[in-house]
Amino acid sequence: MTIHTILFDLDGTLIDTNELIIASFTHTLKQYTDKEYNREEILDFIGPPLIDSFRSIDSDRVDQMVQTYREHNLHHHDSYVVAYPRVVETVNKLKQLGYRLGIVTTKMNATAELGLKVTGMEDMFEILIGLDDVTHAKPHPEPIMKALKELDATAPTTLMVGDNYHDIEAGKNAGTKTAGVSWSIKGKETLEAYQPDYMLEEMSDLLKILGA
Template sequence: MDITTILFDLDGTLIDTNELIIASFQHTLSQHADREYSREEILNFIGPPLKDSFELVNPNEVDAMFTTYREHNLANHDDYVVIYPTVADTLKELKEKGLQLGIVTTKINATAWKGLKLTGIDSYFDVLIGLDDVQHAKPHPEPIVKALAKLGASASQTIMVGDNYHDVEAGKNAGTKTAGVAWAVKGRASLEAYKPDFMLEEMKDLLQIVGA
């Protein structure tokens, strides 16, 4: 397979931010929601843009919730965030093989770069498309289309890798190949239902897929 470009989701795919996200939601909901939310309910908020989730909880306090969440998330970021196994070595090898690498995330850009720098993988990426760059977040194809345009890459020679159905759907909508990750916090079955082209047991499986 002639793959030249790989686009990655960030949270839950390259770096483990799940417990940070859950803790930030718990903190925010305790202040702004009218009831308690279970861990299972909060898991459903992982993936979409924050404001979409906050709209479902309390549409009158979306901006206040965003501020509360961001303050907690940034204050605790470095205590929680770690890189998943084999990610750094895989990215290094992919770059050495000449592949273009990009990030397509529903995070705002500054927070995304913070996680990349903390885990020491920021230098591997040629482009980052975050929430600041688009009108429509994943699963809309716009973020992937923008990343491909910046890279001068072809969708048919690209794989979109992610831990959420939004990533698989966005890739399909943009015409790329897609890969789910078996370590997704919602479980591999949640991704398999959307029929990605590949399922990665660990990140280094990408090397075999692209023939590196």
């Protein structure tokens, strides 16, 4: 396989923000709804843009809910967020080897940049395509196509790595190779159902796949 460019999702793929996300959803839902949401129900909200998740709950108060969520998330961000094992050294190695690296996320750019900074990866990626940069979020191919254009890369020589079906489908829709991560909070089997080209048991598996 000839891969020159690797695009990564951020949350749940490179950095562990799951407990922060769950805590922020719990805080927000408690404030705006009468229903007690359990952990499994909240997991369904992880992946899509916030506005879509909250619209499915209360279409009249989406903006207020998003604001409450973001305030909680930002306030508690640094005490929760860490990189997954082997991520920092693997990404650093890929950069040293000359691979073109980018982030494609459904987060707002400023929050995504904060996550990279907290984990010491702010200088490892050439581009970051966040929610601010696109009209259509993953699984629409637009974010990946935008990343490819900015990196002057081609879809067949690009690998999209993510923890959610949105990532796998976005990659397929854009024509890239795809890799799922077994540490997805949704479960490895859930991700395998979307038939990524590769499944990573840990991030360093990328080096073996690429023959690096």
